[in-house]
Amino acid sequence: MAPSSLPEGQPALRPRRLVIAGMEGCTGCAVCEVRARGICSALNDQELEQLARAAVRVTMPPGRVFVEEGAKADAFFNITAGTAKLFKSLPDGRRQITGFVGVGHFLGLAVSDRYAFGAEAIDQVKVCRFSRERLEMVVEEFPRLERRLLSEAANELVAAQEQMLLLGRKTARERVASFLYEQLLDGYGNDIPSGAKLHFPMTRADIADFLGLTVETVSRTLSGLRRDGLLAMGAGHEISVMAPARLQAIAKGEEG
Amino acid sequence: MAPSSLPEGQPALRPRRLVIAGMEGCTGCAVCEVRARGICSALNDQELEQLARAAVRVTMPPGRVFVEEGAKADAFFNITAGTAKLFKSLPDGRRQITGFVGVGHFLGLAVSDRYAFGAEAIDQVKVCRFSRERLEMVVEEFPRLERRLLSEAANELVAAQEQMLLLGRKTARERVASFLYEQLLDGYGNDIPSGAKLHFPMTRADIADFLGLTVETVSRTLSGLRRDGLLAMGAGHEISVMAPARLQAIAKGEEG
DNA sequence: CGGTGTGTTGAATGGTCTCAACACCTGTGG
DNA sequence: CCACAGGTGTTGAGACCATTCAACACACCG
Incomplete structure (x- = not known):
């Protein structure tokens, strides 16, 4: 794959879209604060470097909605700092937060081609952002990553069931x-x-x-x-x- | 994490085949009525035969609890007939059913070594039962199976989030x-x-x-x-x- | 300073629960 | 044939928990 051609230079103050904070392509994965957590822990340094080429580091200000309910599901995120809330809404504004996710959490997976949930930064949130295609390529190459994702999903399912008990009873x-x-x-x-x-x-x-x-x-x-x-x-x-x-x-x- | 779009979309529904009752070791997977559904659809006939060697067909009468909350998680199930309910309970008897699962559904994923939920047959339920170890061996051999499991888990996660919205709001x-x-x-x-x-x-x-x-x-x-x-x-x-x-x-x- | 967002507390309403009675179905057995 | 019991589903009346509506305190920030 060709090296990413991300815009270089200083991070903008408050861009409309995505802030590129400090790193391009996350070449510093080996010393990343989530190196030992989440999906990254499933890979060794060499493999991680390959993953890094598929990633972009982004910083979100508090309140930024970085996953829109029903939007095209074209990206995945790995949280490296801060806390975000995941939620679903009804047309009249009623909202259910399905989880708070923190450092090390992977999110963005969807069953169809659209997100079934939204995500919003609570405090300042930093993420590694992967495009769908590029993550798929990396996953193809490292099946261990897939196992890791399955493990994460299983964990979330257990949490979701516990939450259903809470909400229902x-x-x-x-x-x-x-x-x-x-x-x-x-x-x-x-x-x-x-x-x-x-x-x-x-x-x-x-x-x-x-x-x-x-x-x-x-x-x-x-x-x-x-x-x-x-x-x-x-x-x-x-x-x-x-x-x-x-x-x-x-x-x-x-x-x- | 959240639901996944890594795996491909659902396989199309295929015409049903006759159930061959009373089989042991599920040697008839190729003509099984769930052949085209659930995890089995991820494998070809040859691979399926290998999966079959790890499976035992079991029939449950209505009301039979075949997964006990908190019990040792030593088996997985693939439902081939009937409907079961999954649930979680509180000490005083309050109960939350987290889902109804039917033909083609795979269940038994656990984070720890114990089931976080219970499962009970509603009508007469038939399952393919896999021991944990043997399924792990087959999964090791066929990574496609893992992708399929991830896909199933992602689907369930989406359903769980929808249910949280329902229960909460x-x-x-x-x-x-x-x-x-x-x-x-x-x-x-x-x-x-x-x-x-x-x-x-x-x-x-x-x-x-x-x-x-x-x-x-x-x-x-x-x-x-x-x-x-x-x-x-x-x-x-x-x-x-x-x-x-x-x-x-x-x-x-x-x-x- | 006023304005806005957030959090607390009070009073009244209301949606769902609890408790209760009854209808219906099925299988059993006289 | 009927009587009966147990399980399941429906309907009613009243109680209660969480909500709604409202007022106010507080911090932050322009």
């Missing part, structure tokens, strides 16, 4: 507790200390759209958990979890 | 309409005649657990749709859809 209190506990697991692993701190890049509205609730209900429920001594609110979007075990019990529906 | 009426319309698409494709008939193997309780509602609400909502001239109830679990277009509009949330 859990109370508001259980939903919020589940969300917080999931965040704890992400940040601390299985050993969660009492007083563990959480910081959220997303707003209450995002949390509400993720949990199938309204902002008011999320706010009220958090207040309720605080009154019950399970949480302590800090500045900004910071929450300390005083009783992780009780939170988990509520999340699993083990509370009267 | 749709009204009871919209949920029931969505369910019915989805069934229409399954049975009739994109061209749905007025008066199209649907037959359900599942009970109202199953539908309720799928839609995140109660049986009473499902029943009431169906009655409401009937009163509005959208449906006509037949004997048994049969429903005729008199106004598919209006049903679709309701399903998409385009009704005041």
Whole structure:
């Protein structure tokens, strides 16, 4: 394949389309912060270099919608910094966030030739962007990549099923507790200390759209958990979890 | 990650063949009725024979739970007849059905060494059962199979996201309409005649657990749709859809 | 400073659930 | 033939949880 002929020069301040921040063709994959995560971890340095030729690094400002629902699915993304939300909408504006995705996450796969979901940057998000064709070529060459993608998909399916249980059968209190506990697991692993701190890049509205609730209900429920001594609110979007075990019990529906 | 477009589109539906009952080792894969569907369609006759050696045909009576939530994930299944429900439960008995799966469906993917979901036969279900190890061996040999699995997983992911939107943001009426319309698409494709008939193997309780509602609400909502001239109830679990277009509009949330 | 976005709290509404009764079907057995 | 039981589905009445509508506090930023 011919070397990519991407425009060189300084990254523009706020281009209409895609920002090319610093790197062309991601030649620095070997030292990339997601080198050991996501799909990249499935390849060795040499193979990765080949993958790199298919990639473009892009930086998104907060609020940028970089995958449009129903748009032509011509690109894939690997998140290298920040957090994004994936969502589906109804014509009247009702919205369901199907997941928050962070560093190392791969996204953009679609069943038809169009995206079935949208994606929007929450904070500043950096991604490696692959065109559909070029990724397909790399995948063709390295079947291990495909295995990795399957593994990612399986993980997401499990998460999706868990979320269906939450949306279909859990109370508001259980939903919020589940969300917080999931965040704890992400940040601390299985050993969660009492007083563990959480910081959220997303707003209450995002949390509400993720949990199938309204902002008011999320706010009220958090207040309720605080009154019950399970949480302590800090500045900004910071929450300390005083009783992780009780939170988990509520999340699993083990509370009267 | 999100759903995938790497794999090619769906194979066209082919005429069904006779089921050969009571086979062991599925030596008759070439004439199996799912030959052209699901993962089997990814292989040629010769390769399929190798797959066959890894499979055992099993028949489940209605109500049989053949995948237990949290049990050791040591097998995969390919459904060759009947319909099964996949579900997740809470300790107090609340249940969410995450999907109904029919002929051609592959299931058993797990992230850890344990199933994150349960599966129960609705009517009489026949499956090809693969041990984990043997399927892995076959997959190792035929990477095309892996691509096929990725494609299936991507499809399920899209369905799961759609279901999250339903569970999190749709009204009871919209949920029931969505369910019915989805069934229409399954049975009739994109061209749905007025008066199209649907037959359900599942009970109202199953539908309720799928839609995140109660049986009473499902029943009431169906009655409401009937009163509005959208449906006509037949004997048994049969429903005729008199106004598919209006049903679709309701399903998409385009009704005041 | 005012304006906007975000978060909290209160009061009232309403959609769905809970509890309850009843209709229907099927198979069983007198 | 009928009586009966159990499973399934429908319908009604009231309760409740989350929503809607509203007001206000607060931070940030021009």
